[in-house]
Structures are given as structure tokens and as C-alpha cells.
Amino acid sequence: MKVDLLLKNANVLTLDQENRCAGCVAVAKGKIVGIWVTEEPPKGAIEISSQTNVVDLHGASLLPGFIDTHNHILMYGQTMSMVNCCSPSPNQTIKGVLEGIAAKVQETKNGEWVQGYGYDDTLINEKRHITREDLDQVSSNTPVFITHVSGHVAYVNSLALKMAGLTDGISNPNGGQYGKDEKGRLNGVLYEESAMAPVRRKIPQMTVEDKIHAISTASKEYVAQGITTITDAAVFGLDDLEAHLQASKFGVNPMRTRLMIMHHLLRKGAPYGDYSQEQLNKEIMMRSGGRAKLDSAKIFQYGLIQGLPEALSKSYYNNPVTINHSQDSFNEEVLDLHRRGFRMAAHGNGDRAVGSILEAYENALLPYPRAKHLHRIDHVQTASTAVIKKMAELGVAGSFSINHVYLCGERHKQIFLIPERGNRISPLAEAVKHNLLFTLHSDCPITSISPIFSVWLAVNRMTRDGDILGPEQRIDLVTALKSMTIYGAELNFDEKITGSIEIGRQADFVVLEADPTAVNPMDIKDIKIQATFIEGKPVYVKDTVRTI
Numbered sequence: 001m002k003v004d005l006l007l008k009n010a011n012v013l014t015l016d017q018e019n020r021c022a023g024c025v026a027v028a029k030g031k032i033v034g035i036w037v038t039e040e041p042p043k044g045a046i047e048i049s050s051q052t053n054v055v056d057l058h059g060a061s062l063l064p065g066f067i068d069t070h071n072h073i074l075m076y077g078q079t080m081s082m083v084n085c086c087s088p089s090p091n092q093t094i095k096g097v098l099e100g101i102a103a104k105v106q107e108t109k110n111g112e113w114v115q116g117y118g119y120d121d122t123l124i125n126e127k128r129h130i131t132r133e134d135l136d137q138v139s140s141n142t143p144v145f146i147t148h149v150s151g152h153v154a155y156v157n158s159l160a161l162k163m164a165g166l167t168d169g170i171s172n173p174n175g176g177q178y179g180k181d182e183k184g185r186l187n188g189v190l191y192e193e194s195a196m197a198p199v200r201r202k203i204p205q206m207t208v209e210d211k212i213h214a215i216s217t218a219s220k221e222y223v224a225q226g227i228t229t230i231t232d233a234a235v236f237g238l239d240d241l242e243a244h245l246q247a248s249k250f251g252v253n254p255m256r257t258r259l260m261i262m263h264h265l266l267r268k269g270a271p272y273g274d275y276s277q278e279q280l281n282k283e284i285m286m287r288s289g290g291r292a293k294l295d296s297a298k299i300f301q302y303g304l305i306q307g308l309p310e311a312l313s314k315s316y317y318n319n320p321v322t323i324n325h326s327q328d329s330f331n332e333e334v335l336d337l338h339r340r341g342f343r344m345a346a347h348g349n350g351d352r353a354v355g356s357i358l359e360a361y362e363n364a365l366l367p368y369p370r371a372k373h374l375h376r377i378d379h380v381q382t383a384s385t386a387v388i389k390k391m392a393e394l395g396v397a398g399s400f401s402i403n404h405v406y407l408c409g410e411r412h413k414q415i416f417l418i419p420e421r422g423n424r425i426s427p428l429a430e431a432v433k434h435n436l437l438f439t440l441h442s443d444c445p446i447t448s449i450s451p452i453f454s455v456w457l458a459v460n461r462m463t464r465d466g467d468i469l470g471p472e473q474r475i476d477l478v479t480a481l482k483s484m485t486i487y488g489a490e491l492n493f494d495e496k497i498t499g500s501i502e503i504g505r506q507a508d509f510v511v512l513e514a515d516p517t518a519v520n521p522m523d524i525k526d527i528k529i530q531a532t533f534i535e536g537k538p539v540y541v542k543d544t545v546r547t548i
Contacts, residue, residue: 009056019478022036025501064500071444086149088123098137115146115147226529244288258294275340343374354377
């Protein structure tokens, strides 16, 4: 048997149904053709030629490539040219944020836009949103648009409001809100995409070529984290779609890519208003050379808890909540998409939002049942036990934004939710108990891309302050690893193709410097990525791993 790649002297964690371990793996034509418990294949088992890439891993651990089922790779690539407004690093104060914006303004021509990302009102020392008055201090002649860390809030200066035609008397848009000061004047804070849209329309759009470059740049960081399959969780426009398809087709994004198409593109009269799921997936695969697939139709039923507000059955300490769509209109749109064969992906953090989503799913499934539909709810931070059970009962999958346990855990207890509810955000142990198919995801750039960090967090649930948040919701390491490998493959309907190391599967691997099952659980996050392979080809390699 001729092989193209041999990975030997490895600690292979197959993550198959029996969680078997092995010592070496052989690959031919992008697929796994041999797995042996020994450090090298038995004599005569394979044929090695001068073209075979023989990699001695010297005891390093080989796992299936990581699958990030909810991220925003295009958005991440776009942020790389923006002002970093994150806290506590590099900015601890509003003054620090303004200094960064001022520096960017100095190198920008009047009339051209300055954009920033990552502002967090709960981590900045002043503990408040940045306003138009703040921004006007450094940018009276340059329009400014800054996004909140959640992606569901934005901040603009007076010039940006003027260019967008937004005045103090404007009414709130459907599903959004314009922030105002105590005198009823616009304060430059925009809640949700519908409120941001008038401003975004005035910002010159990147070309398709620029977006392809952004995806290419971001993909290098993704593969360096061991990621081999991604899902971009919100394709908003046709240019975004075209950029993804070309990036996949021409290999500038080497990862397997799945795309959530925003629901407005699928409505009657929209570009894909008459398409079925099968038709749209076929077109995406054809235009991407088979490298990208349709994941789902994406819809929001309110934003991120950290952005305030999110739809909760019990309100925040100090903030009323709403949901994006009336239940009747939500039910109607979900039913239409379900009947056309689409898998649904609904954004829902608060338990009220998740309950609304489940009602719409059940409303579609009862008259039109479908086996293994795997409609999904993404983030599910505050899902109650009853919600988890209902999701499992309906065959609905969940994808948890586990990184918020570390980043926002203490603030969930102290600011956003009462301690009892804050302790159980991302209730993974209950998902396991009730046999819910679930995955972990980064939501990058909302949080950083690092599957190994997410795995560490699922096992330990440690907050930024070093406390353990809801220890009863911790899960075991193997389950955590599977939630970013084989469970992701199952969510992608690809469990026979990727997600585990088994003969016949695609040769998508990540090489870790240490065995995560053998180290102290608190040290899992410090394990370094040594290499990433997609279909047996190295797409990221550190100096410690030699390939030919």
C-alpha cells in the first residue's frame, strides 16, 4: 500500500467511539489508510517512496483537527486593520481608547472613516459606554465607528450620525435601539444591527478582493490553532459570500468551510428567496470547487448578554429586555425555511430568546417532521434545565460560547445576572446528562480563537479572577475534546468524513506538544500546537516538527 504521509512515534488520540489510542497513522490521497498501535507500521504494511512525507512526532500527541462550529473569520480578518479598543489590554481607561483613535485619525484623511473594535463598557475603568461626546474630542472631522466586544453595540461620533441622517427625533428601528442621554439627545450608542445599518451604509465597503485577503490573513491564525474546519456564522451579503467561495476555491483559505446564510437573503424577493436548501448548497459547492458547504439559514432572536439587553425570562438587575421578532412572525419565517429544507441556526443567549426559538422550531417540526434535522441554537448561555431537555427532545443541537465563562463569568454574577443564574452559564454538564448534541465555539473575534483554551475552560470553568464558576457544570476532558472534533463533525453532518482518526476518514489532524489526558487539567490551556494537517497536507508547522 503506497502512502503519501506517515506520522510515526506518535501518541494518537483517535477520539473514536472506543476512544482508542495508537502509535502511528498512514495517509494516502488525503485519507487515513492505516492505524497501528505500534510506533511504526509493521514491516511490509505500507510502501514508502521518495515522495512520502515521513514525520517523526517524537511522542507528541496526534488528534483529529479541531472544528470551530461558530466564528466570524471574515469579520476577524477585517478587524486587523482597525483600532484595538479592547480592555483591560491594551486599554484600561476611556482616555486610552481615545488616544488610540486619535492616533489613527492623525494618519487618516478628513472624510475617511476610522473604525475600531472590542470596546467593553464592563471592563473599562469608567464602567460605561463611550459616547459621541467622547469621540468628538478626537475626531470632529473624521467619522468614527467603534464596535462593542459583543458585536451587538456600536459607538459613533457626531459626524457619523450626521452623515447617516440620524437626528434626535428618530424612532427606534425594529429589533434595535438608539441610545439617548438624559435630555433625549442621541448619545452615539447604537444597539443591534438595525440601529447600526444607517451608519454602516455610509462606510465604504471593502471590495471582494479585500475581503478575500482578510479571510486569507485570518485563516493563517486559525490553522495555527489546530483548526481544520470552520463555520462562518453570518454571511450578510452577496460580496461576503463571493469572497468566501473564492477564498475556498483558490485555497487561500485551506480549511473546510461551512456558511450560515443570513435569513434576509432567503426571503421572498431576495437573491435566494426561491431556493431550497439543496439548491443553495449545490451552488455553494460548485462555486467553491467543493471546498465550502451551506451550514444553515441564520436568524437572530436577540443579542449578547454582555451587550445589554438580551431576552431573558427574568430581567437584568437594571435593564428591561425584549426579543427581536414577534413570535408569530418568527414562527412564520422559520416554518417557511424549514419547509424548504433548510437547517436553522438561531442566535439565542437568554432563556426567553431560546424558549422563543424552540417554540418556532416545534411549530415547524410538528406538521413537517424531519429526521436528524439538527436545527441549532447558538450560544445558549442561560439555558435552563427545562430548555436543555426540550432541545434534546426536539433533536435540536446546541453550540456553546464557553469562553464567556472565563471572560465574563464574574460579571454575569455581579452585573448581568443574579449569582444563581450567572454560575450556570453554558451548562455543559446538563447537556451531557440529557444527551444533547453540542459543540464549543470561539465566536471569534468576539473571543479569541483557541480550541485548546475552550477545552481547558469546559473542564475547569475558571474565570478571569481565578474563581471556579459553577463547578457542577464542568465536563470531562474527553467529552470536551469531542465537542470540538467529532461532535462538530456530527453537527456538520460530516461524522463519516471527519472528526475522528479512523480508516477512511479525511486526514485532518492537529499535533499537540503534550498529551492533554496526561497533564494537570489546569495546564491544558498551555499546550502548544506543533502542526496542523488538512487532507494529509501540512498547513501549519512549527520548527519542532519536520516535514518534507
